Ligand code: GUN
């Protein structure tokens with residue numbers, strides 16, 4: 557059992573934060589047992605870890621990130637998607653055929669994600685099964701929560717980063733089979749996006765989805781170019797999302813659609829039918845995509861929105877920076893398209909990064925009773941003589957904090973370095 561003293565903050569829902577100042581949180585067997593203003597009799601005399609003015613919050617969930625692009629952060633950010641893929645990303649990703657290249661990058665990625673307070677993530681690797689297996693194995697060994705995908709690509713990319721349909725299905729099946737019994741880091745089917753996967757590959761992946769009860773992650777209606785390219789390559793389909801539905805890829809596990817910036821009504825209807833996530837990635841959207849997700853408009857249509865860093869389209873693994881950026885972008889979206897959109901408030905953005913995203917991984921992303929104690933302690937944000945409330949501490953951390961302001965990290969109830 558662990559008892560912590562400090563300020564405790566988490567999301568009740570998209571509108572409201574639950575804040576407990578100067579309180580005690582009791583965790584037992586890695587799960588939250590309760591939060592108390594006065595420590596109950598039964599815990600009197602037990603050891604207490606005191607975080608003083610620190611704010612204990614849930615660890616973050618990054619619903620869209622490319623571990624294989626970790627070394628590309630902050631490069632080629634003046635390009636748009638297609639050029640960026642062809643000039644930077646595809647040549648770089650092809651190097652993951654070499655395990656001596658892959659291992660240290662995946663290790664550094666995991667270390668840095670933990671440093672930034674993200675313990676739950678939906679991760680793209682590359683088409684290379686051996687390197688993808690290394691990544692998911694290391695995630696599981698470290699006790700991190702995730703969905704990790706070996707990427708599928710059989711067309712629309714250079715020879716050096718393309719598989720045949722047969723290879724792609726065979727290697728994906730080996731990957732799904734090898735890690736099907738993982739406890740926290742699970743395999744997920746990962747067709748890169750419609751422009752790099754043919755219809756027969758999609759259908760074959762649908763069969764594997766059913767056989768292994770595996771979910772789907774992909775890039776969905778992410779740019780005008782991508783949406784048009786998808787429709788050109790899949791004649792007879794009404795929208796990008798229908799490609800995955802008709803392949804049977806949306807019925808057997810979580811569905812995670814990155815970006816979802818230009819959805820038609822049909823895209824929204826289909827994503828909602830399968831309870832899929834639409835992942836807002838503010839940095840990537842401004843770096844290489846040039847479109848802004850209408851978060852408030854999508855949520856008024858009941859779309860399940862969450863946040864992602866999309867490194868290397870995004871340039872930082874700090875999901876907390878995306879909380880600030882999503883507030884900023886919602887104002888721009890509203891300014892240019894006021895009829896359909898509203899700015900979102902800080903509690904809403906914090907909710908997307910914690911409780912909303914966490915719901916894809918089980919009981920994580922909150923500090924309510926019964927949730928896994930995956931948590932961070934935030935401190936050091938106050939100016940001299942200007943005290944901050946716990947909510948202000950966390951808001952300022954999202955704007956100007958660094959990883960040094962994460963004073964402690966707890967994963968499955970245990971303090972990690
Ligand atoms: N669409 C297809 N591949 C990618 C990628 O690697 N990053 C982003 N942001 N979009 C993509």
Ligand code: FE
Pocket residue numbers: 620622775814866869
């Ligand atoms: Fe991406």
